[in-house]
Amino acid sequence: MQPLESVTFEDVAIDFTQEEWALLNISQKSLFRDVMLENISHLVSMGYQHSKSDVLLHLEQEDLWSEVSRFLQGQSLGRENALKEQEMVTKQHGNRKETSKAKPVTSHIPEKPTECNDIGEDINHISTFSQHLITNMKKKLSVNKQCKKSFSDKFYLNQHKQINKRGKSCECHLCGKAFSNYSSLRRHEMTHTGEKPYECHICGNAFIQSSDLRKHNLTHTGEKPYECHLCGKAFSQSSNLRQHERTHTGEQPYECPQCGKAFSKCSALRRHERTHTGEKPYECHQCGKAFSQCSAVRRHEGTHTGKRILNAFSKYSGLR
DNA sequence: CGTGTGTAGGGAAAAGCCCGGG
DNA sequence: TCCCGGGCTTTTCCCTACACAC
Numbered sequence: 001m002q003p004l005e006s007v008t009f010e011d012v013a014i015d016f017t018q019e020e021w022a023l024l025n026i027s028q029k030s031l032f033r034d035v036m037l038e039n040i041s042h043l044v045s046m047g048y049q050h051s052k053s054d055v056l057l058h059l060e061q062e063d064l065w066s067e068v069s070r071f072l073q074g075q076s077l078g079r080e081n082a083l084k085e086q087e088m089v090t091k092q093h094g095n096r097k098e099t100s101k102a103k104p105v106t107s108h109i110p111e112k113p114t115e116c117n118d119i120g121e122d123i124n125h126i127s128t129f130s131q132h133l134i135t136n137m138k139k140k141l142s143v144n145k146q147c148k149k150s151f152s153d154k155f156y157l158n159q160h161k162q163i164n165k166r167g168k169s170c171e172c173h174l175c176g177k178a179f180s181n182y183s184s185l186r187r188h189e190m191t192h193t194g195e196k197p198y199e200c201h202i203c204g205n206a207f208i209q210s211s212d213l214r215k216h217n218l219t220h221t222g223e224k225p226y227e228c229h230l231c232g233k234a235f236s237q238s239s240n241l242r243q244h245e246r247t248h249t250g251e252q253p254y255e256c257p258q259c260g261k262a263f264s265k266c267s268a269l270r271r272h273e274r275t276h277t278g279e280k281p282y283e284c285h286q287c288g289k290a291f292s293q294c295s296a297v298r299r300h301e302g303t304h305t306g307k308r309i310l311n312a313f314s315k316y317s318g319l320r
Numbered sequence: 321c322g323t324g325t326g327t328a329g330g331g332a333a334a335a336g337c338c339c340g341g342g
Numbered sequence: 343t344c345c346c347g348g349g350c351t352t353t354t355c356c357c358t359a360c361a362c363a364c
Contacts, residue, residue: 183343184338191337205335211346212335219334233331239350240332247330261328266352268328275327295356296325303324 170185171178174192179185187208196206198213202220207213224234226241230248235241243265252262254269258276263269280290282297286304291297
């Protein structure tokens with residue numbers, strides 16, 4: 001098989017300006033270090049010959065570089081030794097599997113734009129921005145050793161391998177995603193063009209795929225074909241049933257990369273992660289107090305309502 | 321002890337997108 | 343190549359319970 005293109009350190013490196021670097025906390029810097037070391041190890045395993053200068057050009061942050069250069073010195077002793085050394089680094093810094101297992105955050109709220117040079121998206125808060133940078137680091141982890149391209153997640157990696165195997169490629173000219181056949185690409189392109197050929201005759205909602213429309217129709221008919229064999233509860237979508245079944249099985253596939261706590265659903269993990277980041281995206285309309293959970297702010301707002309009613313009552317009844 | 325808050329468990333509904341098979 | 347069914351993932355909203363501080 002022909003190598004598609006040679007990989008460079010730039011392909012796996014994540015650049016921070018001093019300003020961006022200053023926004024990261026200790027654990028984020030640590031994650032950065034782990035990701036960079038892992039990326040370098042991928043390159044080494046693929047036979048990448050580093051030049052010290054091009055690595056250091058990208059790694060000019062604090063004493064991280066001494067660790068990186070120790071690692072790179074290890075390479076010069078031979079790839080095997082280098083990998084052993086990297087394993088040692090891995091042990092020193094905990095289980096990096098957890099890092100690579102973390103799912104990338106894909107949604108951003110465009111409010112106060114801070115531009116991410118990596119992918120050109122706008123990020124609303126500084127904390128979100130630094131999180132986003134971390135996310136981009138994580139995205140660089142999956143490297144296809146066969147053709148030396150990097151991919152955002154396992155799915156695209158596997159898909160890419162498939163395409164390599166079949167020797168053909170249908171790539172979206174807008175986002176670069178690759179598909180195994182033309183019709184998949186056509187369908188995908190609709191997500192960019194906004195084309196939605198299947199329209200619900202009841203509510204007018206439109207969908208890209210006929211199966212999506214059928215799924216949607218169940219919300220009108222109230223049909224719930226998926227039933228839990230343990231408690232009999234029914235659901236309109238199989239995935240909702242699976243989610244429910246985890247309450248019986250106790251399965252908790254979503255693990256917090258920071259503290260290891262596991263959750264049964266993705267959204268619970270994301271909610272939990274805000275306890276680490278300190279992110280409080282929900283604000284009370286009355287007093288501006290911020291909360292990490294939507295329901296917490298609503299509950300809090302209820303206390304204002306209660307006070308208002310109490311005040312009104314006191315005023316009316318002459319009490320005070 | 322009551323109140324407010326932080327946090328987590330879980331239900332419900334829905335949508336987006338991809339894959340494999342016919 | 344298209345259609346279809348199925349599956350995975352994510353999002354949003356909600357209610358609730360428990361622990362804890364004040």
